[in-house]
Amino acid sequence: MSDTASFVAQHVAGIPRSGIRDFFDIVQNTPGVISLGVGEPDFATPxxxxxxxxxxxxxxxxxxxxxxxxxxxxxxxxxxxxxxxxxxxxxxxxxxxxxxxxxxxxxxxxxxxxxxxxxxxxxxxxxxxxxxxxxxxxxxxxxxxxxxxxxxxxxxxxxxxxxxxxxxxxxxxxxxxxxxxxxxxxxxxxxxxxxxxxxxxxxxxxxxxxxxxxxxxxxxxxxxxxxxxxxxxxxxxxxxxxxxxxxxxxxxxxxxxxxxxxxxxxxxxxxxxxxxxxxxxxxxGDSATAEMREQYRLRRNFIVKALNDMGLKCHLPRGSFYAFPSIAHLGLSAREFALGLLQHEKVACVPGGAFGASGEKFVRCCFATAFTQIEEAMDRMDRHLKRLRQG
Ligand SMILES: Cc1ncc(COP(=O)(O)O)c(C=O)c1O
Known part of the structure; x- marks a missing residue:
């Protein structure tokens, strides 16, 4: 029998699968999850x-x-x-x-x-x-x-x-x-x-x-x-x-x-x-974009404050719909943190290592999600951090 995988070109075989998709395969199999994961607007096209x-x-x-x-x-x-x-x-x-x-x-x-x-x-x-x-x-x-x-x-x-x-x-x-x-x-x-x-x-x-x-x-x-x-x-x-x-x-x-x-x-x-x-x-389409931007701006203000208040240092993103807090002080890898959060509190964020080695000590939280969902996600995340601190 031939080894089918050997047909794959070397430069393709060497590329890892996307860290995001891998992670979200797990998310999809977990009911009740609030996803701050995939970077996609939650609005329908105008x-x-x-x-x-x-x-x-x-x-x-x-x-x-x-x-x-x-x-x-x-x-x-x-x-x-x-x-x-x-x-x-x-x-x-x-x-x-x-x-x-x-x-x-x-x-x-x-x-x-x-x-x-x-x-x-x-x-x-x-x-x-x-x-x-x-x-x-x-x-x-x-x-x-x-x-x-x-x-x-x-x-x-x-x-x-x-x-x-x-x-x-x-x-x-x-x-x-x-x-x-x-x-x-x-x-x-x-x-x-x-x-x-x-x-x-x-x-x-x-x-x-x-x-x-x-x-x-x-x-x-x-x-x-x-x-x-x-x-x-x-x-x-x-x-x-x-x-x-x-x-x-x-x-x-x-x-x-x-x-x-x-x-x-x-x-x-x-x-x-x-x-x-x-x-x-x-x-x-300009006015529709302006309305969505305003919604993202309000969500950004909320999520960045909430993350900093719970002890995850997060710089203020001046654009995009991503917050990128540091988890460096927790003594866990970003993947361990994200998996723990998913398992205990059903909140999905993306381990920063998916975006290159320099992202290892961060997680990405996408705020292209309804405000109420973000609020609930922040409550759950806060609870998870308290649990981690208590050991
Ligand atoms: C920085 C960046 N470039 C390109 C893309 C892909 O965009 P498109 O949907 O236009 O292919 C994305 C999607 O998340 C992105 O974040």
Whole structure:
């Protein structure tokens, strides 16, 4: 009998399964759990956006689109990005519509990496960054960020990670899982290092609309950066459209063209129904986003205070819908803590190690959950901590 597993490519076999999904397999088999787990808005997509998708079906809009996506959507993206992020992209050749930011990220990495090229990213980070680099035959290089710095990446730490093989810097602000953000002057320092070492930036700004205070600055808008940046964005978080699977990338025409080649032969195009809904989101979705942001802001204020009050030190996330408290003082691994909490109090949060080694002493609590559920979860967590203290 043949060993079927031996057919699996080595670089794929070496990638671990997502720490989040593993954990939530356990959660799904435990009734009565309050989940602060998977990072997904608890709101349904605003009705007028759903209606646009229904209307697209009614009109028989069921075909392939241009590989780059509907021109009308690319025009709407161009206008939105210009007014929101202060960067101009030509809808004809500098924007590609993708199947979520997930595909945009994969296309960008596959389009630019030669085997062994190094990709620097800040950690803790979104679970798919390191595996996506490996799948594109690159080498992931993590730069650890600290709670004391608000989980911002420093120019000194970046500089220390650069080698002659460095090609790409991946940024994600506001950050999943920490909610960290970067100020304009901090980004300017990073941009200086990027220019000095001739790096390309991939900036994933999927949480930018969920910035609660301070301006959100895109590194693409800084002088001399648009020509060396691929800007990735999407609809999943801002418009609660995760299931539509729709996102986009903007960048210099030769890079978008290279990404288009990979997309053309792998995905062909994003769903036309999702593209029609995305047009509606960009043209008329701003007030729905503002309402959801306000709800997230109120929940954030509550959860961060509750965590700190019960003795879990938690910095104030300025964006995203994640709180990232430290459990370092408890003498347990994050996984042990999360499993104990699940077992005794039926509250699920994600052990920080899922987001890289520098997340080991933290847990991620997603507050894209109803306020009453968050309140109950905090009561249960407080009770669990008291139990731990009593030994
Ligand atoms: C930082 C980050 N980037 C990308 C994604 C994937 O987004 P999409 O649904 O657009 O593929 C997520 C999803 O959680 C995320 O947190």
């Amino acid at each position: 009705w007028h956006i759903r209606e646009a998708a229904i209307y697209a079906l009614e009109r028989g809009r069921t075909q392939y689109t241009s590989n780059l996506g509907l021109l009308r959507l690319r025009e709407a993206i161009s206008a939105y990005v210009a007014r929101t992020f202060d960067v101009s992209y030509d809808p004809k050749n500098q924007i590609i519509v993708t199947v979520g930011v997930s595909e945009a990220l994969d296309l960008a990495l596959r389009a630019v990496l030669n085997p062994g090229d190094e990709v620097i990213y800040h950690e803790p980070c979104y679970v798919s960054y390191s595996p996506s680099v490996v799948l594109a035959h690159g080498k992931p290089v993590a730069v650890a960020c600290r709670a004391e710095d608000g989980f911002a990446v420093t120019a000194a730490a970046l500089e220390a990670a650069v080698t002659p093989r460095s090609k790409v810097l991946m940024l994600n602000f506001p950050t999943n899982p920490t909610g960290g953000t970067m100020t304009r002057s901090q980004l300017e320092e990073i941009a200086a290092v990027v220019r000095k070492h001739n790096l390309l930036v991939l900036t994933d700004e999927i949480y930018s609309e969920l910035t609660f205070e301070g301006e959100h600055v895109s590194i693409a808008s800084l002088p001399g950066m648009a020509e060396r940046t691929i800007f990735l964005h999407g609809f999943s978080k801002a418009y609660a459209m995760t299931g539509f699977r729709i996102g986009y990338a903007c960048g210099p025409a030769p890079l978008i063209d290279a990404m288009m080649k990979v997309h053309q032969y792998s995905m062909l195009c994003a769903s036309i129904i999702a593209q029609e809904a995305a047009i509606e989101a960009l043209e008329r």
